Amino acid sequence: MQGPPPFKRGRSAERKKGPREREAWRGAGAPAIQKKMRYLWTSALKDTKRRLADPAALAVWIGLPLFVGTLLSVISSGGGGVPKAHVLLVDQDDTPASRLVVTASTSGRMADYLIVERVTEADGRRKMDAGEASAMLVLPKGFQRAILDEQPAELVLTTNPSQRILPQIVEEGLDMLVEAVFYAQQILGEPLRRIAQGPEGGGSVFSSETIASLSVDINNRVARLQNVVFPPVIGLRTPSPEARTPQTIGVMATVMTPTMLFMSLLFIAQGSARDIWQEKIQGTLRRSLAVPSHIGWFLAGKVLAGAALAAVVTLVGLVIVRFLGVPLLRLPGAFVWCTFNGAALLCLFNFFDTLAATETGARMLSTIIVFPMMFMGGSFFPFEAMPPWMQAIGRWTPNGLGGQQLKALLRGAPDYGELAVATLVIIGLSAVTFLITVRRVRGAFATS
Amino acid sequence: MIEVQDLRKQYGDLVAVDGVSFTAAPGCIFGLLGPNGAGKSTIINCLSGLLPPTSGRVRVLGHDVVAQPMEARRELGVVPQELALYEDLSARDHLAYRGAAYGMSGSDLKTRVDEVLGIIGLQDRAREPVKRFSGGMKRRLNFGCGIVHRPKALLLDEPTVGVDPQSRVRLLDLVREQVAGGTCVLYTTHYMEEAQELCDRIAIMDHGKVLAIGTLNELRAMLEEHDLVRVRGRFDPTRVRQALASLDRIDVVSAEPDLVVVAAQEASRKVSAILAALTQSGGEIQETSLSQPSLESLFIKLTGRQLRE
Structure with a gap:
């Protein structure tokens, strides 16, 4: 019943080969790398099957970040689908120009992001002190006059320090508005000044000639600029998703979802790394050390299985960002990037887990590491919601590096130099931690 | 191999x-x-x-x-x-x-x-x-x-x-x-x-x-066909060794306050003499057992204790 061994090297083994062995020897004759790759593949398959056998853990890894993300969105948007900033507007000028700013901020796309409430300055300050608004904008007295005389005008924007994202939206939105006012002043300054000075001769009504002259002047100015400022493509054409600008895709797709995706990847890495301890405790690790294949292939199989899991979770995340308007063409790069980062984070957490002397110690260590990494690296609160000093540190955490590049990829504006640096740093870190883990597993870790 | x-x-x-x-x-x-x-x-x-x-x-x-x-x-x-x-x-x-x-x-x-x-x-x-x-x-x-x-x-x-x-x-x-x-x-x-x-x-x-x-x-063969006699009770190890020393061709494997183990050829014929010697030494006998030569006997002979101890 007991046949000879299937694999053996050297001439003496060849001489002993019997008819029964030939089939086995065909395998032995295969290049060594092929056997190693097969072992890597079967190891990965084995771990993937085991992961799939635990759907509860999978659900937590995917569901928890989704839950947290949704919760954060709801909190920051006041329950709506798109976060809106509550802006208090104090109009001390109360002129057509100041009313134009008020109208502009409550119509069009600005209205998608801002809820504007007109208040008196005292009322506004009380509400800001109570934290009831994201920002307060004061249009000072003399605003219209300053615009018409091409004099500097200062809008005062007070933001709520307890909020991060929404005041930023207000700032960016008002920057655009200020620019619009500036260009309107540059283009239509002269006719506007004539209107503001009132009818000639001190009357209360413009003469028909003046109205016609002003209309023709405005029409000519707009016509001259039409080719430059309003290209014909604007018209009534509805822009395709690919043509959307980064700002129009929205915070949810390019900020919140990547943040939650990296939270998932961190949880997967932390959870999967515990498997090394399970293997040690149940004796399968020792058994794997006794086979004629380097333990590195066994561990690489684990990383591959972790990457497969990261790929599945990434797919879920990317379906969401696609739904939120990110162009399809940007998703393959994001998919590869996230899967790669998932594998890298698993290398890192495998390393942390093998540093501990006991399973409990490993759990504590990885928990102590994962939460600061999550918070600092922008995988819980996005970088956009962090103070600058924290962003500066967090951008150099492994998940911070990965998360930033994912956002750039989703915005369709990756800096390839930065992407290359991040890739090299992550590859280097993964390689070092993987090699140390292999060394530890071959040494005291497995036999202690 | x-x-x-x-x-x-x-x-x-x-x-x-x-x-x-x-x-x-x-x-x-x-x-x-x-x-x-x-x-x-x-x-x-x-x-x-x-x-x-x-x-x-x-x-x-x-x-x-x-x-x-x-x-x-x-x-x-x-x-x-x-x-x-x-x-x-x-x-x-x-x-x-x-x-x-x-x-x-x-x-x-x-x-x-x-x-x-x-x-x-x-x-x-x-x-x-x-x-x-x-x-x-x-x-x-x-x-x-x-x-x-x-x-x-x-x-x-x-x-x-x-x-x-x-x-x-x-x-x-x-x-x-x-x-x-x-x-x-x-x-x-x-x-x-x-x-x-x-x-x-x-x-x-x-x-x-x-x-x-x-x-x-x-x-x-290392046991030389010795049987083992185990006696449980309460003993004074020193007095037990002295008492058993007087018996011919008996090997005291261990003498503890609660257990005495003796190896001897054809021990069944010597059990009464062994028990008498233990009683004379002031011991109190509670349980006696006799076992044929086995690996356990050898282990006990070699180490002075049972394998599962």
């Missing part, structure tokens, strides 16, 4: 294995018998390449496990003491995975997996996850994982620990089947009955040293 020469394994000041030498031949079962902590598992770990020996030489089919670890491991099957199984995988998954770890693939692997499933009697449950298996079935699968690559040398580290009698008998049969195929088996146990029943040669170990080595008959 498994050759162990002057093997020593030391952890700091603790010597786990101290100058152990033995040879296990093909088609034979070599038993390592000893209590927990005797150093049996350390020897198995050194053989399977998990632990580097501090000194000495270990070879599997001529391959030095330190100098040629991969060659040695290719010839070796390991059945560890613990159930080294994945609860969520099936028996077929386990065997296929272990086979692949030894470089098997394709039809050879598939055929061998089916063959091993037959050997261990799990064909009908081949696709079920291991978590649904009984303890005995898990033990058989644990054994199957060790033989899937057709090893020429097999290390069995206490494979019957915690197994019900029926499964134990089945496992021992599986071991015999492997040996019949020419495999060299190194079997560690602390069950003397198993060693007596199964092993062709036995090394008795304690505290990292081999105390005696040989076939069962050779070991029995």
Whole structure:
């Protein structure tokens, strides 16, 4: 019943080969790398099957970040689908120009992001002190006059320090508005000044000639600029998703979802790394050390299985960002990037887990590491919601590096130099931690 | 063939294995018998390449496990003491995975997996996850994982620990089947009955040293056919030794306040004299037993204590 061994090297083994062995020897004759790759593949398959056998853990890894993300969105948007900033507007000028700013901020796309409430300055300050608004904008007295005389005008924007994202939206939105006012002043300054000075001769009504002259002047100015400022493509054409600008895709797709995706990847890495301890405790690790294949292939199989899991979770995340308007063409790069980062984070957490002397110690260590990494690296609160000093540190955490590049990829504006640096740093870190883990597993870790 | 020469394994000041030498031949079962902590598992770990020996030489089919670890491991099957199984995988998954770890693939692997499933009697449950298996079935699968690559040398580290009698008998049969195929088996146990029943040669170990080595008959001969008389009660060890010294051809193996063990030829004829001497020494006898020469007798004679103590 007991046949000879299937694999053996050297001439003496060849001489002993019997008819029964030939089939086995065909395998032995295969290049060594092929056997190693097969072992890597079967190891990965084995771990993937085991992961799939635990759907509860999978659900937590995917569901928890989704839950947290949704919760954060709801909190920051006041329950709506798109976060809106509550802006208090104090109009001390109360002129057509100041009313134009008020109208502009409550119509069009600005209205998608801002809820504007007109208040008196005292009322506004009380509400800001109570934290009831994201920002307060004061249009000072003399605003219209300053615009018409091409004099500097200062809008005062007070933001709520307890909020991060929404005041930023207000700032960016008002920057655009200020620019619009500036260009309107540059283009239509002269006719506007004539209107503001009132009818000639001190009357209360413009003469028909003046109205016609002003209309023709405005029409000519707009016509001259039409080719430059309003290209014909604007018209009534509805822009395709690919043509959307980064700002129009929205915070949810390019900020919140990547943040939650990296939270998932961190949880997967932390959870999967515990498997090394399970293997040690149940004796399968020792058994794997006794086979004629380097333990590195066994561990690489684990990383591959972790990457497969990261790929599945990434797919879920990317379906969401696609739904939120990110162009399809940007998703393959994001998919590869996230899967790669998932594998890298698993290398890192495998390393942390093998540093501990006991399973409990490993759990504590990885928990102590994962939460600061999550918070600092922008995988819980996005970088956009962090103070600058924290962003500066967090951008150099492994998940911070990965998360930033994912956002750039989703915005369709990756800096390839930065992407290359991040890739090299992550590859280097993964390689070092993987090699140390292999060394530890071959040494005291497995036999202690 | 498994050759162990002057093997020593030391952890700091603790010597786990101290100058152990033995040879296990093909088609034979070599038993390592000893209590927990005797150093049996350390020897198995050194053989399977998990632990580097501090000194000495270990070879599997001529391959030095330190100098040629991969060659040695290719010839070796390991059945560890613990159930080294994945609860969520099936028996077929386990065997296929272990086979692949030894470089098997394709039809050879598939055929061998089916063959091993037959050997261990799990064909009908081949696709079920291991978590649904009984303890005995898990033990058989644990054994199957060790033989899937057709090893020429097999290390069995206490494979019957915690197994019900029926499964134990089945496992021992599986071991015999492997040996019949020419495999060299190194079997560690602390069950003397198993060693007596199964092993062709036995090394008795304690505290990292081999105390005696040989076939069962050779070991029995070391006892010079001495029987063991065990007397439980309350004794004064010093007075017991003095009282028994007066009796002819009696060897006091141990004299403790609650147990006296005496070795003697044809002890049944001397029991009354032994009991009288113990009573005279002021002892109080509660229980007496007489046992024929066995490995346990030898172990007690060699170490002064029972194997399971």
